[in-house]
Amino acid sequence: RGGGMHRVHRVAWALFRGPIPKGMCVLHYCDNRPCCNPDHLYLGTNANNTADMLARGRESRGERSGQAKLTETQARDILEKHTLGLMVRKELA
Secondary structure, three states: OOOOOOOHHHHHHHHHOOOOOOOOEEEEOOOOOOOOOHHHEEEEOHHHHHHHHHHOOOOOOHHHOOOOOOOHHHHHHHHHHHHOOOOOHHHHO
16 A cells, blocks of 8 residues: 555554554554564554553653653752752753
């Protein structure tokens, strides 16, 4: 379809289960993204996919985020110093 790239789990679903309805995601029971075993796959919405990600602790928050500049420890130290009035914002920055 369109000659573009497709993720292997979506191809596996289509081959073994049939077409993927528009707007649906192919999710993993096994939580192993490269897995393409059709018995490990199920259909869900984007909201289902997001809820599953949050439930399994896979979201990129804090220092796990690719945008993080500080570690959790550094952020806590800064907050503590500011809360206790040991340093003003300009000094902390």
